[in-house]
Amino acid sequence: MKRKVVVAITGASGSVYPSRLLSKFLQIKDQWEAIGVVVTNNAKEVWQVETGTLFKPEPAFSYFAPADFNAPFASGSARFDTMIVIPCSMGVLGRIASGISNDLITRAADVILKERRKLICVVRETPYSLIHIKNMEYLTLAGGIVCPATPSYYSKPQTIGEVADTVVDRVLDLAGFDIPSYRWGK
Numbered sequence: 107m108k109r110k111v112v113v114a115i116t117g118a119s120g121s122v123y124p125s126r127l128l129s130k131f132l133q134i135k136d137q138w139e140a141i142g143v144v145v146t147n148n149a150k151e152v153w154q155v156e157t158g159t160l161f162k163p164e165p166a167f168s169y170f171a172p173a174d175f176n177a178p179f180a181s182g183s184a185r186f187d188t189m190i191v192i193p194c195s196m197g198v199l200g201r202i203a204s205g206i207s208n209d210l211i212t213r214a215a216d217v218i219l220k221e222r223r224k225l226i227c228v229v230r231e232t233p234y235s236l237i238h239i240k241n242m243e244y245l246t247l248a249g250g251i252v253c254p255a256t257p258s259y260y261s262k263p264q265t266i267g268e269v270a271d272t273v274v275d276r277v278l279d280l281a282g283f284d285i286p287s288y289r290w291g292k
Contacts, residue, residue, distance in 0.1 A: 108138055109137060109187055109188060109281075110140045110188075111131075111141050111142070111186065111190065112142045112144070112179045112186050112188070112190070112218070113127065113142070113143045113144070113190050114144045114190070114215075115143070115144070115145045115153075115192065115193070116146050116191060116193060117146050117151065117152050118196075119152060119156065120156075120228075120230040121149075121157055122157075122267065123228060123255055124149075124193070125157070126267060126270045127274045127277065128143070128164055130275075131166075133285075134278075134285060135166070140168065142168050142170060142177060142178065143168065143170070144177070144211050147172075172211060173209060175213060177210055177214070180214060182217050182221040186218070187223050187224065188218075188223065188281045189218040190226045190277060190281060191215065191225075192255075194227040194228050194229045195230070195231070198212065199229060199252075200238075202225075202227070202250070204244070219248050224281060225245075225251065226250070226251045226277055226281060228254070229254050229255065257269045258272045258276075
């Protein structure tokens with residue numbers, strides 16, 4: 107069965123993560139039916155600062171504005187099975203954890219949680235305040251997965267992209283995709 111995935115890109119630092127994630131989705135087109143993408147205005151600004159380029163939509167994916175509550179994944183009946191918020195700002199994490207559905211990202215996350223589907227939030231803030239930690243706890247108790255954007259170095263990455271891939275590959279593993287990546291002990 108092909109997957110239906112929502113990718114939300116928020117204004118936290120770490121534009122390399124969604125960039126690599128979307129590229130990897132193009133490499134595994136046989137595993138998904140639909141990828142819906144929501145990009146906040148802050149995310150577009152951070153993207154430009156960090157990459158030196160404007161955010162450019164990839165035609166293989168469907169894009170939705172943060173205020174577009176008519177997006178298919180704003181309803182559980184559309185049967186999107188996974189949502190990845192990458193990077194996930196602490197503001198967005200807090201709104202999701204509190205059940206505040208004030209934009210498409212938080213509404214989609216609310217839908218994913220209420221339908222008992224997979225929500226993965228790739229948090230990027232450091233250090234964490236007690237409020238951040240409590241919000242991560244609430245999200246986890248609600249069934250979400252908190253995956254800090256903490257790279258690993260077992261694979262001996264040589265570039266920033268390879269370092270970011272250690273996080274992105276972990277996210278794709280958590281989401282249940284079959285991808286070639288470094289495996290411990292192999």
